[in-house]
Amino acid sequence: MSNLALALTPMVFDRKSYSDETLLDLYRSLVMPRRIEEKMLILLRQGKISKWFSGWGQEAISIGAVNALEEDEFILPMHRNLGIFTGRKMPLEKLFAQFQGKKSGFTKGRDRSFHFGSKEHHIVGMISHLGPQLAIADGIALAHKLAGESKVALVFSGDGATSEGDFHEGVNVAAVWKLPVIFVIEHNGYGLSTPSNEQFAMEYFTDKAPGYGIEAIRIDGNNVLEVYDTIKTLAEDLRENPRPVLVEAITFRMRGHEEASGTKYVPKELMETWTLKDPVDNYERFLEENGILTPEMKEAINSAIKTAINQGLDIAFGEAAIEPDTKEELRDVYAHYQQEVIEPKSSNTQEKRFIDAISDALNQSMERYPNLVLMGQDIAEYGGAFKITDGFVQKFGRERVRNTPLCESAIIGTALGLSVKGYKAMVEMQFADFVTCGFNQIVNNLAKIHYRWGQHADVVVRMPTGAGVAAGPFHSQSNEAWFFHTPGLKIVYPSNPYDAKGLLNAAIEDPNPYLYFEHKGMYRSISAAIPEDYYTVHIGKAALSAKGDELSIITYGMGVHWALQAVEELGIQADILDLRTLLPWDQEAVKETVAKTGKVIFLQEDCNTGGIGAEICAWISENCFEYLDGPVMREGSLDTPVPFAPSLEKNFLPVQRFKEKLITLKNY
The missing domain is CATH 3.40.50.970 (Thiamin diphosphate (ThDP)-binding fold, Pyr/PP domains)
Structure with a gap:
């Protein structure tokens, strides 16, 4: 069925036994991301924001899903899932600060738009590579199984991202391990400008599921009530009978991949027809026609949402631009952890x-x-x-x-x-x-x-x-x-x-x-x-494998043994510094041995060009120049792939060349 034919399919809202309040809650939740979108598009034209990935026309999928799950169940969204973030009641001022690259945003200005997560809100943010999200959902679901928790994880993928190997791997692992993951594919017709028929040969993603041995359901992604009921029913089942399920939500992206890309590549008739299936307008009409949403209620809901948006924007725009703090930037690269080295309890x-x-x-x-x-x-x-x-x-x-x-x-x-x-x-x-x-x-x-x-x-x-x-x-x-x-x-x-x-x-x-x-x-x-006991070694600290005054050999791994053999064979008295930790590496120990001997050579098994030795030798030249009595040398394997034949491999490895260079350095 073509995108046009899908757009012509009538939208039917089946309220089942859901209360008026539930239907109205869905409406409130659905309107919020649309009103934010309207505001963001104005701000984009005014040059007050730099970029925007629109989910216009796809809001029902996010809103149906986020309201169907329990608040402590993880959701892993994509570019067009603003409703996931608003549906989890994220403070708007913090969300807008994130979009503006402000310090109070979720990434402290270090990443943009929806590339973030929040454990408090049980959301794991995407990276631009898209597909890797699925495997993270697998891990969360595996943790649920291991802990005996009756929970599910839900992860989104666009139809374009399903072409990535990560999609296949993520679904396959979940299938093999029977993990409680709901894979939601937003089938919106395009991957940026590439239409579906240039992305994959099958018509529907539900055709893929049997190949993985899992179930699949196809739903109208513009029908918020259908999305909500489907995900809610599935989640209740998967909590008791863990397994993955693929949900294909048929929808359409009404704006560009991001605003700058536009939609000129979309046939006019297709765009006009899908406009008639707008998820907000159709659901609003259903509620009004059934007497669930009165004009007064509609006005009150929209007024409250607009006020909240404006207040959040005022706070975000009022925040000053970030003043960089280099120490903080470096500190936040790693999770804070202070190692306490553990010595063995006994001498056994x-x-x-x-x-x-x-x-x-x-x-x-x-x-x-x-x-x-x-x-x-x-x-x-x-x-x-x-x-x-x-x-x-x-x-x-x-x-x-x-x-x-x-x-x-x-x-x-x-x-x-x-x-x-x-x-x-x-x-x-x-x-x-x-x-x-x-x-x-x-x-x-x-x-x-x-x-x-x-x-x-x-x-x-x-x-x-x-x-x-x-x-x-x-x-x-x-x-x-x-x-x-x-x-x-x-x-x-x-x-x-x-x-x-x-x-x-x-x-x-x-x-x-x-x-x-x-x-x-x-x-x-x-x-x-x-x-025999449990013990640890200090991370980031090198160790001397041998001591000598003539020169310093800095190395690691197998290089330590090659160095020990070489100095014994050649009768050289050398410091042999075993780095042990390559990142972070021990600058203090390197400086100490260079200052002691004045001559240094770096030995690595890796190819010479672009190896770790190149970086450390450059650091020595820059920071230890006054101690040097000879050129900083390095030796590694040949700049070729590793050959198979033993004679070729022996020639590839640096052992003999290192010995020759060691003699040169000693005699310098």
């Missing part, structure tokens, strides 16, 4: 391989934090690709040790959703290389969410990394530098079993997002006697 130690130390940390953290959930491909009965979680299912159960579908993005998003509900999550990348499929969730959701609106991301992503095992280009990459550039993340990279356990425990303790790199080549080749 046990010989552990690197891989066993990681497993030990996970095991003890699972015991310490009953709200910690482990997720990853094959980590349950199989124990993971490297057997790190072997036996965990028997001890902690499948609810907390979860095999996942092959969908890195959705699982990282689900971990964030768990965090919204107060859980901790560990996500295992089967190989660090596969994190590319979840890159957006890490750098744009996990890393930025606290800075944007104060929601922490209590997630650790474990990254089996590194070459030297003849695994080729897609199982051997060192990709820590990809994330080193991203504010809001923390990165640790242990080089020995003691740090492997202590750093992982510390990362899980911290409510901020971590990438935990663990070199596959060390798993079973390096052992040490480490404490």
Whole structure:
């Protein structure tokens, strides 16, 4: 059925057994976003606001949904869901301050329009990439199931965003895990200017649901009563019988994607026909014709709404522009957390391989934090690709040790959703290389969410990394530098079993997002006697693996072992500084060793160009120049993908080139 044919479908309001007061409450709720829209469009023309994403003509979907759910059930809206925010009774002055980029807004001026959330109002805001919202809803719903709460989560998607892989992953995870999520697709005919027939080949999204093994319902998205009744009925059912349901709400966007884009691409006949299905006008007419809404009531309701809007705008416009506070900006990148390093309670130690130390940390953290959930491909009965979680299912159960579908993005998003509900999550990348499929969730959701609106991301992503095992280009990459550039993340990279356990425990303790790199080549080749007890290692503090006066080697991970072997072989007395934490890195320790020896070389397994060594060497040149007795040097792997053949891989890695450069630096 075409958009035009859908527009010609008569709108029928079935009040069922709902009271007059319920119908009037829906009217009050429906009118509010429309009146705000009218005002915002005037302000936009006056140049008093910079941008506006209109939901004109789609208000019934938001209003029906927000009124159908309980106030403490999470909703994850999109661009055109102003009614979700007003329906949750957000203070208008704070909402308008958000639109104006004022300090009292929900993001303190750091993000715009509807890119924010509020835990107080049980709303999780979107990012511009759209699709990742679905997985966060999965995580919230999973938390409901784990806690035995009879609750649902509701998440919106536009029809255009369903083309993203994140849509598929989010729906698939919810289907496999039977999560109580209502996926609402606002089928409004266009993705910006691209019509539906250029976005997907099927006619309706309800055709997709059987492929996921879930139910789907198609409704008139302009009929607020139909939306309300459908969502209310579904939510009541899903609270008792958890499972995902897809709701396709047929509607139309009456204005541009955002105001600047206009609607010239929309056929005139289509626009005129959908105008007749205006959700506000039609519902208002229904109430009037049935004697539920009198002229006096209509005037009183609209007058009160306009007064509230004007008062809110006066407050927002009266607020001064933001005066930047650099300390506050930097402070808010991370959730506040003051680590207290935990020492082992007893002196009992046990010989552990690197891989066993990681497993030990996970095991003890699972015991310490009953709200910690482990997720990853094959980590349950199989124990993971490297057997790190072997036996965990028997001890902690499948609810907390979860095999996942092959969908890195959705699982990282689900971990964030768990965090919204107060859980901790560990996500295992089967190989660090596969994190590319979840890159957006890490750098744009996990890393930025606290800075944007104060929601922490209590997630650790474990990254089996590194070459030297003849695994080729897609199982051997060192990709820590990809994330080193991203504010809001923390990165640790242990080089020995003691740090492997202590750093992982510390990362899980911290409510901020971590990438935990663990070199596959060390798993079973390096052992040490480490404490049997739970303990942590200081985040952000480097450690000297060797001491000497001739020069300083700054490195991490496998580089520590290459450096130790090199100085022994060459007879060089060197400080070997193991960074351990890459973000934040220990500037004080770096400065101290450079001041001590006057000569420094940075060693990394990652490719030379654009690596972490480049940043730290630049910092040394800028901040330690007066201590230097030679050029700041660095060595890394070749600027090629990681080759498969052992001889090629050996040539790729920096070990021999590092030794040669070490001699050059010593003799300088």
